[in-house]
Amino acid sequence: xxxxxxxxxxxxxxxxxxxxxxxxxxxxxxxxxxxxxxxxxxxxxxxxxxxxxxxxxxxxxxxxxxxxxxxxxxxxxxxxxxxxxxxxxxxxxxxxxxxxxxxxxxxxxxxxxxxxxxxxxxxxxxxxxxxxxxxxxxxxxxxxxxxxxxxxxxxxxxxxxxxxxxxxxxxxxxxxxxxxxxxxxxxxxxxxxxxxxxxxxxxxxxxxxxxxxxxxxxxxxxxxxx
Amino acid sequence: xxxxxxxxxxxxxxxxxxxxxxxxxxxxxxxxxxxxxxxxxxxxxxxxxxxxxxxxxxxxxxxxxxxxxxxxxxxxxxxxxxxxxxxxxxxxxxxxxxxxxxxxxxxxxxxxxxxxxxxxxxxxxxxxxxxxxxxxxxxxxxxxxxxxxxxxxxxxxxxxxxxxxxxxxxxxxxxxxxxxxxxxxxxxxxxxxxxxxxxxxxxxxxxxxxxxxxxxxxxxxxxxxxxxxxxxxxxxxxxxxxxx
Numbered sequence: 001x002x003x004x005x006x007x008x009x010x011x012x013x014x015x016x017x018x019x020x021x022x023x024x025x026x027x028x029x030x031x032x033x034x035x036x037x038x039x040x041x042x043x044x045x046x047x048x049x050x051x052x053x054x055x056x057x058x059x060x061x062x063x064x065x066x067x068x069x070x071x072x073x074x075x076x077x078x079x080x081x082x083x084x085x086x087x088x089x090x091x092x093x094x095x096x097x098x099x100x101x102x103x104x105x106x107x108x109x110x111x112x113x114x115x116x117x118x119x120x121x122x123x124x125x126x127x128x129x130x131x132x133x134x135x136x137x138x139x140x141x142x143x144x145x146x147x148x149x150x151x152x153x154x155x156x157x158x159x160x161x162x163x164x165x166x167x168x169x170x171x172x173x174x175x176x177x178x179x180x181x182x183x184x185x186x187x188x189x190x191x192x193x194x195x196x197x198x199x200x201x202x203x204x205x206x207x208x209x210x211x212x213x214x215x216x217x218x219x220x221x222x223x224x225x226x
Numbered sequence: 227x228x229x230x231x232x233x234x235x236x237x238x239x240x241x242x243x244x245x246x247x248x249x250x251x252x253x254x255x256x257x258x259x260x261x262x263x264x265x266x267x268x269x270x271x272x273x274x275x276x277x278x279x280x281x282x283x284x285x286x287x288x289x290x291x292x293x294x295x296x297x298x299x300x301x302x303x304x305x306x307x308x309x310x311x312x313x314x315x316x317x318x319x320x321x322x323x324x325x326x327x328x329x330x331x332x333x334x335x336x337x338x339x340x341x342x343x344x345x346x347x348x349x350x351x352x353x354x355x356x357x358x359x360x361x362x363x364x365x366x367x368x369x370x371x372x373x374x375x376x377x378x379x380x381x382x383x384x385x386x387x388x389x390x391x392x393x394x395x396x397x398x399x400x401x402x403x404x405x406x407x408x409x410x411x412x413x414x415x416x417x418x419x420x421x422x423x424x425x426x427x428x429x430x431x432x433x434x435x436x437x438x439x440x441x442x443x444x445x446x447x448x449x450x451x452x453x454x455x456x457x458x459x460x461x462x463x464x465x466x467x468x469x470x
Contacts, residue, residue: 152387152388152391156371156384156387156388157371157374159375159380160374160375162374163374166367166370166371166374169363169366169367169370170367170371170388172363173360173363173364173367173392173395174364174391174392174394174395176356176360177398216387216390216391219308219387220384220387223380223383223384223387224380224384226380
């Protein structure tokens with residue numbers, strides 16, 4: 001029986017979501033990590049709330065990057081370990097389609113979840129509620145871009161024993177533009193000026209990676225799977 | 227007409243060419259750098275704003291340019307190696323990475339030494355400095371990825387892919403001074419119109435740049451020889467080459 005591309009995409013996303021919801025701790029751990037890292041900054045720096053507001057965009061974004069990075073390792077790893085990934089690759093569907101589906105599912109489970117949790121952190125850091133929409137928008141675009149970049153890195157480091165550290169080493173330098181524009185957008189929103197410019201830059205980066213990264217990630221998987 | 231080009235895919239041929247080119251490249255590099263250093267340090271007039279401190283330019287600028295050029299060489303060799311499955315491409319990319327990383331480090335170190343008297347600080351979180359630092363990190367990532375695989379062929383291809391992906395950073399470094407409001411000065415030499423520098427300062431700089439390029443060529447030749455030997459250590463021609 002031949003399964004159409006769209007149906008295959010939906011099935012893979014559904015499978016990923018099912019697997020994650022059956023092991024909810026994997027879902028919550030990166031989010032808890034995100035909360036803990038952001039609480040560490042005020043504890044370590046012991047600042048007033050007004051000073052905290054100045055460093056809030058940076059803290060928020062660094063914590064978001066780190067916690068997304070934490071979950072990237074699992075993007076292909078468990079499927080590669082038990083051979084599911086090879087079966088998927090042999091299934092007759094294009095490998096790119098599989099990469100796109102898995103990355104989308106990964107973003108829904110980590111990036112989108114992070115966006116949903118971010119207002120809690122934002123309140124703790126003293127970010128005004130008027131800035132929430134821009135902040136969440138920038139985080140949504142940023143985490144999606146990061147998922148694509150991470151797909152390349154995760155594809156390259158699948159078979160490696162200490163792949164996790166190497167993954168950070170590969171992905172973080174490429175993710176610095178996200179940090180710059182994301183923090184800039186949040187900062188503008190806090191100070192009440194227009195954040196449109198930085199958001200456009202983030203959106204451009206997002207479109208750029210959405211269109212090209214799937215092919216790079218597919219090539220990476222081809223190299224490491226063989 | 228294209229046979230010389232096809233021959234470049236053959237490891238023994240490349241090994242021979244690299245061995246033959248190396249002394250010439252090293253000799254000319256030494257000439258260009260000796261002229262550039264003497265003319266730049268002793269005969270060029272001091273800058274009207276920066277005084278003698280500007281002479282750092284004769285190491286800093288060529289090193290910074292080379293850190294980007296070497297990256298492009300590495301990425302091109304990687305792309306060639308990935309697309310046409312030419313093993314010599316991987317050897318060139320593997321040989322280039324440490325040299326490019328050294329140039330990037332040299333540019334950062336000389337830049338911060340230059341920044342101390344001029345800007346009053348060793349380091350500023352300025353777009354150009356930051357993106358040059360990121361370039362160094364990407365070099366480190368490429369090198370560590372290559373060495374992380376036990377299977378050499380696989381490590382080569384993974385590193386090659388990362389090198390190609392990392393190309394996105396090169397225009398960011400180059401145009402960072404134009405796009406963002408930066409402490410770092412803008413383009414002085416490579417731009418439309420005449421260079422904003424008198425000849426007595428410019429010629430030593432161009433000579434240093436040429437010297438750095440030739441020096442890169444010389445070091446690349448040596449390293450490519452080593453890489454090719456290591457990769458082809460099972461081949462019969464290697465035994466011949468080492469015996470002679």
